[in-house]
Amino acid sequence: MLNPASDAFLEALAETLPADTLRPAAEAYRSDPRGRWTGTGSTVALPRSTAEVATIVAACNAARVGIVPWGGGTGLVGGQLLPEGPAPLILSLERMTATRGLYPAESVLAVEAGTILAHAQTQATEAGFLFPLSLASQGSARIGGLLATNAGGLNVLRYGNARDLTLGIEAVMADGSIFHGLKRLRKDNTGYDLRHLLIGSEGTLGIITAASLRLFAIPARTVTALLTTPSPETALRLLALAQKRLSGMVSAFELIHRTGFDFLTETLPDVTQPFATPPDWSVLIELGLPSGLNADEAMASLYAEADDLSLVTDGVIATSQAQATQLWRLREMIPEANRRIGAVSSHDISLPLSAIPDFIAKAPAALARIDSFRINCFGHLGDGNLHYNVFPRPGKTRKDHEAQREPIKTAIHDLVDSMGGSVSAEHGIGRLKVADLERYADPAKLHAMRAIKAALDPNGILNPGAVLRASGI
Amino acid sequence: MLNPASDAFLEALAETLPADTLRPAAEAYRSDPRGRWTGTGSTVALPRSTAEVATIVAACNAARVGIVPWGGGTGLVGGQLLPEGPAPLILSLERMTATRGLYPAESVLAVEAGTILAHAQTQATEAGFLFPLSLASQGSARIGGLLATNAGGLNVLRYGNARDLTLGIEAVMADGSIFHGLKRLRKDNTGYDLRHLLIGSEGTLGIITAASLRLFAIPARTVTALLTTPSPETALRLLALAQKRLSGMVSAFELIHRTGFDFLTETLPDVTQPFATPPDWSVLIELGLPSGLNADEAMASLYAEADDLSLVTDGVIATSQAQATQLWRLREMIPEANRRIGAVSSHDISLPLSAIPDFIAKAPAALARIDSFRINCFGHLGDGNLHYNVFPRPGKTRKDHEAQREPIKTAIHDLVDSMGGSVSAEHGIGRLKVADLERYADPAKLHAMRAIKAALDPNGILNPGAVLRASGI
Missing domain, CATH: 3.30.70.2740 (Alpha-Beta Plaits)
Structure with missing residues (x-):
């Protein structure tokens, strides 16, 4: 059973921290992008260092006060706010945006968890690399939250999910101890993979404070095309063909249904559409190619082969960056059109x-x-x-x-x-899908998850009620 | 405290299983490739199905009898045998070699844990795919053991470790319950990643019984070269250059020191060596390229650029498959030369x-x-x-x-x-490096590992003494 973050508790905690680490929580910390919930908790902690995070977590653990970690606030399943129960302390790492190290010889960038994704991308680009994690909220989502939720996005097909882009993490465990796992190793078989356990645990097993991220070469040339295809089945065969011919170079393969184009027409008529009649099914393909491989030829020969197999019926291959951007804009505006509908x-x-x-x-x-x-x-x-x-x-x-x-x-x-x-x-699961997890998860997995949660956070202070139901919050 | 696998226990267990599931354990089950240890346990269980594995594990758990999982017996750190303490039951999944499914449209192969790696590779090849996990013991190592130890090998640079090649696993937990996690999903954020926790846990948290594995396109053309380089530092710069120019297509990048060539000369003089005077440092590079990219040109232009930067001093680029095989043989025979020295x-x-x-x-x-x-x-x-x-x-x-x-x-x-x-x-850690783990692991990680072990295997029956010290074995 948790206790609320009382005034007495907060005052005592404030004494152990530099001035201005605890602040009244603005409304933003208690709301979500879809306006579905209102969170509790009147105070947000804004630590400047891992040591301060550790101090805060240890104090909450001793006093049995819940902690709700808040990244960029962009989560869609309510993992970032607690709508009920004893008021928690909200914990935001937004002040922890330092770069721990950039290692061009290793293709690694180590940043603190408060770093905004777009800033990590920019740092990578400025060093001549690509950090491929890319999603709509990248201007506000932070590395800590992205790892806590094992974010996906547009480039998973080629580069993997957030967990696959992470060589190491530093984290504060529920008792306030620090897991110094900010490794930069490609191979490390020394015991259980705590990194993979914490990534995707949505802040319920530990607070990720820093991560070392894998960087990749920027493709010499990118080709984008929007191809129409008779059915989802032919779309999948087209994907298999592309993977066969251009293994490891297909960066994105996005399905669009006619309804998406219809919604754009209805709500965002300014978005340029390439087809006079919206096709039932189309796919947006992006190839990222190395130098030495003729990009236009690669896409043209893929199209020709797909045409022979009746996998495509029409298509636009972008011949300029502007046209590629326009094709991507179609895909990117569909969620906005959805919101308007x-x-x-x-x-x-x-x-x-x-x-x-x-x-x-x-x-x-x-x-x-x-x-x-x-x-x-x-x-x-x-x-x-x-x-x-x-x-x-x-x-x-x-x-x-x-x-x-x-x-x-x-x-x-x-x-x-x-x-x-x-x-x-x-x-992720957040709080929206806790009942779904209970309904659909394999019972042995659910049992193991509960045992792990109890073992690593025996007082249940870390993001209570997220992922797993908590009693008495 | 564990009990030995007594005759009475084994007789009672045999009654619950089909005939011939329990057998006297041949010496092979109690030895390791380097002849370092002799294991205890007089009986090996050879189940034919996941249900039988579950029966065996549940019985051992109820009777507090240790289980030592035995894959292909190729491990080098003693994870596959228990040299001391109450006699365990040895558990080998060598009869579980069924293919659960081959899914060409998904690039997935699902096999049982007893499948030998080379057989999985062959199945993939026959279906027109590559299963890239590759290591010296692939003729005897089995998928279950390879995942339990998160095996590495030759192609990690491009395709990742064993864990990165695994979309899902089925496993039997310490209480005998079955984790039905044989998913074939590229994205699945429904709770803690039990797959990644079990992979690399060396049989101490669960018995992996099947896995769905990622397949890849076979590169249209492979180029192999042995290049001499002034120093480890220039070798690394050459690696970075290759990754920049041929991102995602460098399949192997192996370092060889002069001592390796000397050892071959001394112990295996029949192995053909390409250089009259063994170079201090050389690297064996393999590129796997898609069609459309001129392979010879790719390697030649990499060499030319490396030469301009003084990263290479000499080299042999294989012009035939036979020559490529000869270069690889050099690398592959070094461990044998080591053994002879x-x-x-x-x-x-x-x-x-x-x-x-x-x-x-x-x-x-x-x-x-x-x-x-x-x-x-x-x-x-x-x-x-x-x-x-x-x-x-x-x-x-x-x-x-x-x-x-x-x-x-x-x-x-x-x-x-x-x-x-x-x-x-x-x-991995096995039993050889338990003290190393205690000495070098981050204390918070070690603490979390122990808590997880106690939570998922409270009686300590699974591979006792591997990875983590066990009391009273």
Whole structure:
């Protein structure tokens, strides 16, 4: 059972820290981007160093006060706020933005957890490298939160998820001890991989304070194309062909359904669309190629071969950076168009690649048993990751379907689960999907997770109620 | 405190299993490749299915009988045998070699844990793919053991360690419950990553029974070269240059010291050597290139640029498969030459890439304080992984240096640790390096490891004494 972060506790804690480390928490620390929750906790701690983080965590552990770690506040599943229970201390590492080291000979950048993703990207670029983690919120998301949630994004197909980009982490454990794991090693088989356990644990097992990140060579040339394809099945065959021919050079492979173009037309008519009639299915492909490989030829020969196999029906291959940007803008504005239409229910799911056509064929029938909807199915096809979002028909609003939100979610998630998929591909569990985890997770995994949580955070102070249900918060 | 696998226990267990599941353990199950230990345990369990593994583990857990999981028996750190304490039950999954599924559209192969690595490679090849995990013992090492130890090998630079090649695992936990995690997902953020925790835990947290493995496109063309380079520092600059120019296409980058060639001359004179005078330092580079990229041109232009920067002094670029095989044979026979010379002490270490020249400069002085030795420093430079092996001078034998083995190991490991390196890059901890782990591991990590072990295997039955010290075995 946790105690609230009382005035007495906060005053005593403040005495052990430099002035101005604790502050009243502005509203931003208690809200989320989709406006779904309001968090509790009146105070935010803003430490400047790992040692200060350790002091704060140790004090909270001793007093049984919950800590809600707050990264950039961009999470979509409520991992960054606690809507109920004894007031926690909010912990933001936004002051910890130092670069611990840039190692060009190793292709490594080590930064503190408060570093904003876009700043890490810029540092890499200025040193002549690519840091490939890339997602819509990169201007505000911070490295600590991105690792805590094992962020995905646009380049997972080629470079992996956030965990795959991380050689080492430094973290503060629940008892306030510091895990000095900021290694820069490609191989290290000395015991259990605490790094991989903490990454993706959403701040429930430790507070990541710094990370050493892998950098990559910037491709000599990038080619972008938007190709139309008859079906999800042909889209997948096109992906397999591209991987076969251009192994390791396909940076992005994004699926777009006609509904995405329709939504853009309806809500953002200024976005230039390349096709007079929106195609049912299209894919946005980006290739990043080394020097020595003729980029135009590579895309043209892929297109020609795909055409022979009837995998493509039409397409635009960008011939300038401006045109490439325009194609990417289409993809990037779809979430904004979705917001303007207003989803009844959004699903961040993943499936084994070969199950995707079957899922896309079956899901509409499952929804039709509930009501009539518009579906925008798009996402990172290369990763098997679909954003399968359900919208009202014209003339209706999301409010009209309020009561159907749960049944819709259950219908989609049940289908995903029955096909060996995941009900949270990249957004995590947070507090939104705790019940989903309980429903769909393998029981042995859930049992192990609870045992690990109890072992590493016996007082349950770290992000209470996120990922795993907490009693008495 | 564990109980021995008594006759009564084994008889009762045999009753719950199909005939011939338990057998007297042949000597092979109680020995290791370097002949360092003799294991205890008179019985080996040879289950045919995951359900049978679960039955066995549950029975051992109930009776507090230790289990020593045995993969292919190729481990070098004694993880596969228990030299002391109450006799354990040896558990081999060698009968579990089924293919759970081959998914060409997903580039995935799911196999049971008893599958021999070479067989998995062949299956992949026959389906038109590459399974890149590759190491000397691939003809006998099995997938379960390779994952339990997070095996490395020759292609880590490009494709990652065993963990990076694994999308999902099925495993039996200490209480006999089955973790059904044989997923084939590229993105799955539903809770703690049990897969990454079990991989590399050396059978101390669960028994991996099956895995879904990532397959890759076979490069259209492979180019191999042996280039001489002035120093480890220029070797690293050559690596950085190759990564810059041919990002993601450098499959191997192996360092060879003159001592390696000398050892071959002394013990295996039939191995053809390309240089009249063995160079002080050379690197074996393999590029795997896609179609469309001129392979000879790629290697030639890399060589030319490296030459301009004085990073190479000479070299052989293989012009035929036979010549490439001959170059690889040099590298592959060095461990055999080492065995014939007879090492006083072998070290499987890794370092941050940029620390390697400094380490190679400093280590001989640390050893010279102990005695006079020959050093063979070779390994997977691209991964920062050196096999830094210490040999007697001519006229002496390893026996003469017996008493110096511990001081040598300590001198090397202390230096590695002081430079942010790892004292076990790819071989694991097993039983050989338990004291090293205690000496060098971050205390917070060690504390967390012990807490996790106690939480997931409260009776301590799984591979007792491996990785973490066990009391009373």
